[in-house]
Amino acid sequence: MTLKERLQTETTAAMRSGDSLRRDVLRMASNSMYMVEKKQGKPLTEDEELQVLSREVKTRRESVEAYRAAGREDLATKEEAEIAILSEFLPQPLSEAQLQALVAEGISATGATSARDLGKVMGWLAPRTRGRADGKQVSQLVAQALAAADLARHDAAGSH
Numbered sequence: 001m002t003l004k005e006r007l008q009t010e011t012t013a014a015m016r017s018g019d020s021l022r023r024d025v026l027r028m029a030s031n032s033m034y035m036v037e038k039k040q041g042k043p044l045t046e047d048e049e050l051q052v053l054s055r056e057v058k059t060r061r062e063s064v065e066a067y068r069a070a071g072r073e074d075l076a077t078k079e080e081a082e083i084a085i086l087s088e089f090l091p092q093p094l095s096e097a098q099l100q101a102l103v104a105e106g107i108s109a110t111g112a113t114s115a116r117d118l119g120k121v122m123g124w125l126a127p128r129t130r131g132r133a134d135g136k137q138v139s140q141l142v143a144q145a146l147a148a149a150d151l152a153r154h155d156a157a158g159s160h
Contacts, residue, residue: 006089
């Protein structure tokens with residue numbers, strides 16, 4: 001069953017059970033996919049469907065931060081409930097250790113040696129982390145790892 005089919009099935013189940021929040025969130029997700037399909041003029045691949053859902057979750061995370069900053073805990077809580085519903089349809093998030101391992105593998109695979117290679121490593125990592133990790137967090141980890149490697153290389157060069 002494709003992601004889109006799962007969304008349809010779950011939307012129908014939510015309608016039958018009277019869960020209006022779940023129904024509305026799933027309809028919105030289906031509609032977002034439909035809009036992207038119309039724009040591209042072709043059906044979405046599974047990966048593209050995940051991208052759409054990931055973008056919806058990211059938007060809600062940003063809203064949670066904004067609502068909390070504005071003291072609107074009621075709205076922040078609603079957004080978090082929507083994130084929980086959408087997250088059911090995304091792959092399991094990567095643990096910190098899995099993420100660190102992937103970053104190390106990406107740096108090794110691309111031959112990255114300095115912060116200038118961040119884009120190269122992110123390009124390698126993107127398809128492996130999509131929907132399973134926050135891009136901003138991945139980018140920070142790569143930048144830290146590259147900075148540490150750069151520092152170690154300079155220290156080694158300077159101690160000769």
